[in-house]
Amino acid sequence: xxxxxxxxxxxxxxxxxxVAGLDRRSLLAGAAGTTALLGTGLIAGCGSDSGGSxxxxxxLGSNQSDPKPKEVVAKVMDGFRTSSGLEVAVNTxxxxxxxxxxxxxxxxxxxxxxxxFAGYRMRFFAARGLASDLSxxxxxxxxxxxxxxxxxxGDDGKQYFxxxxxxxxxxxxxxxxxxxxxxxVPKTLDDLTALAGQMKKDGLTPIAxxxxxxxxxMGTFDILNLxxxxxxxxxxxxxxxxxxxxxxxxxxxxxxxxxxxxxQPDSLGRTWQEAAQSLQQKKSGMYLLGLFVxxxxxDSELADLDFFTFPxxxxxxxxxxxxxxxxxxxxARKPKQEANARKxxxxxxxxxxxxxxxxxxxxxxVANNEADTSGYSALQKKAAELVGSATEIAQFLDRxxxxxxxxxxxxxxxxxxxKDPKDIDGLTSSIENQKKSIFTD
Amino acid sequence: MSDLPLIQADRAVPPPAAVTPTGGRRRRVRLLSRTxxxxxxxxxxxxxLLVVGLVWLPAGATVLLSGTDWDGIGPVGDIEWVGGRNxxxxxxxYPPFVPAVQNNLLWLAALFVVATPFGMFLAVxxxxxxxxxxxxxxxxxxxxxxSLALIGFVWQxxxxxxxxxxxxxxxxxxxxxxxxxxxxxxxxxxxGWRHVGYIMLLYLAGLKGVDPSLREAAAVxxxxxxxxxxxxxxxxxxxxNIIVLVVTxxxxxxxxxxxxxxxxxxxxLELLSALVTQNVVGEASRIGFGSALxxxxxVVSLVFITVYLATVLREGxx
Numbered sequence: 001x002x003x004x005x006x007x008x009x010x011x012x013x014x015x016x017x018x019v020a021g022l023d024r025r026s027l028l029a030g031a032a033g034t035t036a037l038l039g040t041g042l043i044a045g046c047g048s049d050s051g052g053s054x055x056x057x058x059x060l061g062s063n064q065s066d067p068k069p070k071e072v073v074a075k076v077m078d079g080f081r082t083s084s085g086l087e088v089a090v091n092t093x094x095x096x097x098x099x100x101x102x103x104x105x106x107x108x109x110x111x112x113x114x115x116x117f118a119g120y121r122m123r124f125f126a127a128r129g130l131a132s133d134l135s136x137x138x139x140x141x142x143x144x145x146x147x148x149x150x151x152x153x154g155d156d157g158k159q160y161f162x163x164x165x166x167x168x169x170x171x172x173x174x175x176x177x178x179x180x181x182x183x184x185v186p187k188t189l190d191d192l193t194a195l196a197g198q199m200k201k202d203g204l205t206p207i208a209x210x211x212x213x214x215x216x217x218m219g220t221f222d223i224l225n226l227x228x229x230x231x232x233x234x235x236x237x238x239x240x241x242x243x244x245x246x247x248x249x250x251x252x253x254x255x256x257x258x259x260x261x262x263x264q265p266d267s268l269g270r271t272w273q274e275a276a277q278s279l280q281q282k283k284s285g286m287y288l289l290g291l292f293v294x295x296x297x298x299d300s301e302l303a304d305l306d307f308f309t310f311p312x313x314x315x316x317x318x319x320x321x322x323x324x325x326x327x328x329x330x331x332a333r334k335p336k337q338e339a340n341a342r343k344x345x346x347x348x349x350x351x352x353x354x355x356x357x358x359x360x361x362x363x364x365x366v367a368n369n370e371a372d373t374s375g376y377s378a379l380q381k382k383a384a385e386l387v388g389s390a391t392e393i394a395q396f397l398d399r400x401x402x403x404x405x406x407x408x409x410x411x412x413x414x415x416x417x418x419k420d421p422k423d424i425d426g427l428t429s430s431i432e433n434q435k436k437s438i439f440t441d
Numbered sequence: 442m443s444d445l446p447l448i449q450a451d452r453a454v455p456p457p458a459a460v461t462p463t464g465g466r467r468r469r470v471r472l473l474s475r476t477x478x479x480x481x482x483x484x485x486x487x488x489x490l491l492v493v494g495l496v497w498l499p500a501g502a503t504v505l506l507s508g509t510d511w512d513g514i515g516p517v518g519d520i521e522w523v524g525g526r527n528x529x530x531x532x533x534x535y536p537p538f539v540p541a542v543q544n545n546l547l548w549l550a551a552l553f554v555v556a557t558p559f560g561m562f563l564a565v566x567x568x569x570x571x572x573x574x575x576x577x578x579x580x581x582x583x584x585x586x587x588s589l590a591l592i593g594f595v596w597q598x599x600x601x602x603x604x605x606x607x608x609x610x611x612x613x614x615x616x617x618x619x620x621x622x623x624x625x626x627x628x629x630x631x632x633g634w635r636h637v638g639y640i641m642l643l644y645l646a647g648l649k650g651v652d653p654s655l656r657e658a659a660a661v662x663x664x665x666x667x668x669x670x671x672x673x674x675x676x677x678x679x680x681x682n683i684i685v686l687v688v689t690x691x692x693x694x695x696x697x698x699x700x701x702x703x704x705x706x707x708x709x710l711e712l713l714s715a716l717v718t719q720n721v722v723g724e725a726s727r728i729g730f731g732s733a734l735x736x737x738x739x740v741v742s743l744v745f746i747t748v749y750l751a752t753v754l755r756e757g758x759x
Contacts, residue, residue, distance in 0.1 A: 100722060214705065266602050266616035266619050269618040269619020270602060404512070407719060412537055413536075415708045434534055437534060
C-alpha cells in the first residue's frame with residue numbers, strides 16, 4: 001500500500017481491518033507488496049465500509065500504468081467522486097502484465113470494473129461469461145456514435161463495453177515535404193502508386209515500413225482487406241468464419257505484393273520507431289501507422305505532421321472504414337458493488353469524463369462526440385473528424401481475432417510474406433490449416 | 442546466477458565400515474544419534490518434496506496438458522482431451538517448428554565448436570600470466586555479468602540496420618536482425634560473446650588448480666607447449682571438461698532471452714523455448730499446444746541429461 005498522504009488517511013489506517021471491512025483481496029495484495037495502489041479511494045477502501053452499508057465504493061482494475069494516463073484516470077475518478085459521492089479504489093497494474101494475466105485475473109476475483117479493449121478481445125471474454133451485460137448503461141449513454149456501439153457489442157447483440165478513448169490508423173506525411181514537391185493527397189490506389197513512383201524519382205522512400213515486432217504489418221493487411229473486401233468480410237475472416245484460401249484474401253496479398261517495392265526495404269529488422277524517424281527526417285514520403293506516430297516527432301515538428309485515410313481501391317466498397325482501436329471499460333461477471341459499477345461505467349462514457357480527458361491528455365482522442373474538443377490540436381481534430389465520418393471502425397487485426405491466432409500464426413505468416421511475396425497460395429493454405437486447428441470451438 | 446553447476450557429488454569418500462565384528466555376535470554400531478537421523482531425514486525430505494512439487498509434478502502436468510486443447514479458461518473439469526492432435530499439428534502444421542529445432546541444434550553446434558574452444562584458448566593464454574592479464578580477464582568476463590536481455594539491447598544498438606554501429610562503420614546496409622539468413626548468425630555472435638567469457642572463467646579456475654609438478658615433469662621430458670596441454674593438462678582437467686560440456690548444452694537448450702528481446706523468436710530466430718512462450722504466455726493462451734512443444738523440449742533435454750548421468754555414474758563406479 002502507498003504511504004498515507006494526509007493525517008486523516010493515516011488515522012483511517014489505524015482502524016483494524018476486521019472493523020473497517022477491508023476486503024481480503026486488497027489486504028493480500030498489500031501484504032504481497034503488489035501494486036495495489038488504492039489511489040484516490042484510499043480512505044474509502046479502508047474506512048467507509050465501517051458503517052455497514054458497504055455501498056459507497058466501487059473498485060477499478062486499471063492497465064493505465066504510464067504516469068500520464070494514470071494521472072488522467074485519477075482525475076476522471078475524482079470527477080466521478082464529485083458527481084456521484086461514491087469512492088473508487090483504483091488498482092493499477094503494469095500495462096503488459098495486465099494483458100498477459102487477464103485470463104487469471106477475470107477468473108479470480110477481479111475488480112468490479114476493469115479497463116480493456118474493444119473488438120474480438122472483448123467479445124471473447126463476453127462470450128466466455130467473464131463480463132457483464134451493459135446494455136442498460138448504453139441505454140443511458142449519449143454522444144456515442146453507432147460505430148462505437150457496434151464495436152462494443154458482443155456476439156449475442158448485447159453491449160459489454162464502454163469506450164473511452166481511441167486512435168485512428170491513417171497514412172501520415174510531412175506537410176513541408178509535400179508542399180515542396182507539390183504532392184497531392186491520393187484518392188485511389190492508382191493515385192497512390194503514381195505518387196509513390198514520383199517520390200522514388202525524387203529520392204524519397206515512398207512508404208516507410210517496419211515489421212520487426214510483428215504487428216505493424218497487420219495494419220497494412222487490415223487496411224487493404226477493408227478497402228478490397230469491406231468491413232464485414234474483415235470481421236468474418238477474423239472470427240474464423242471465412243477461408244483464408246479464398247480469392248478475396250489472395251487478392252489482398254496480391255495487391256500488397258504490388259505495393260511492396262514502394263515500401264521501405266528490409267522492414268523485418270526495423271522497429272516502427274525507426275521507420276517513423278525516417279518520416280521525421282524527411283527520408284520517407286509517407287507512413288501508414290496509428291496516431292501514436294506523433295511520439296517520434298518533436299513538439300515543434302508536430303504541426304508539420306498531417307495524414308489522409310488510405311485511398312479507395314474498390315469504388316463499391318469506398319474508403320470509409322478504418323482501423324481505430326478503442327480502449328475502454330468493462331464490468332466483471334459478478335461485481336461486488338454492481339449498482340455502483342454501473343454508475344461508474346455510465347460516468348466514464350459520459351461527456352463529463354471525456355472533457356476531463358481532453359483537458360488533461362493531449363495524446364488521445366475521446367470516444368464521446370459531445371465532449372468539448374476545443375483543446376484538441378489540429379491533428380487531433382482532424383483525426384476525430386476522420387473517425388467520426390467512418391462508417392465502420394475495425395479494431396486492428398490482433399484485437400479483432402483470437403490473440404493466439406494473431407500472434408502464433410499471423411505474425412509469422414505476414415513476415416514470411418514480406419520475405420517471400422511470391423508464394424501466396426502456399427502461404428494462405430498454411431494459414432488456413434493452422435486456423436482450423438485453433439478455431440475449434 | 443543459476444548457471445554454476447553443482448559440485449559433483451560422485452567423488453564422495455566411502456563411509457567407514459559400519460560393521461564391527463565383536464566376539465560371536467555381529468552388532469551394528471549406531472553411527473548416527475537420533476538428532477542426526479532427524480536432520481538427515483529432513484535434509485532428504487525437504488529437497489525431495491521441493492523437487493517433486495516444483496519439478497516433477499509440473500513436468501508431468503505439462504505432458505498431460507499436451508494432450509488437451511485447454512486455453513486456460515474455465516474449470517479443470519472442462520478440459521477436453523484431444524489425444525495426439527497437438528503433436529500432429531506441431532509436426533505437420535506449424536511452420537516455425539522445424540526451423541526452431543534446427544536453430545537449437547545450430548546453437549549447440551556453434552557454442553560447442555566455436556565459443557567453447559575459444560573460451561578455453563583464452564583461458565590458456567591468460568593462465569600464462571601475461572602483462573595486464575587481470576584487465577583482459579575482467580574485460581572478457583564482463584558480458585557474463587550482464588543479463589542476456591541486456592546483452593540483447595546492447596547488440597541491438599550495434600546491429601540496427603539504419604542506425605546501428607556495425608553498418609555505420611562498415612558502410613554496409615545489411616539487415617542484421619531482419620534478414621533471416623543473417624540474423625541467426627548475428628545472434629550467435631552475441632550469444633557466443635557471453636559464453637566465451639563464462640567458459641574462460643571456468644577453465645581458468647581449473648588451470649590454476651593443476652599441479653605445477655605435472656608441467657615441470659612434462660618440461661623435463663622435453664614436451665612442447667601444445668603437447669603438454671593436450672596430453673597432460675587437458676586430461677587432468679576432466680572434471681572441468683564435463684562441467685563445461687554440461688554448461689554448453691544447458692546454455693544452448695535454454696537459449697531464449699536474446700531472441701525474445703530481439704523479435705520474440707520469429708523470422709529466422711525461432712527456438713523451441715521461444716515457441717513455448719509464444720503459445721503459453723499471454724491472454725487466451727494455447728496451453729495444450731504450448732505444452733506439446735514443451736514436452737518435445739523436455740524429451741530433448743532428457744536425452745542430454747541421460748547421457749550426462751550415464752557418464753557421471755560410470756565414473757563414480759570406477
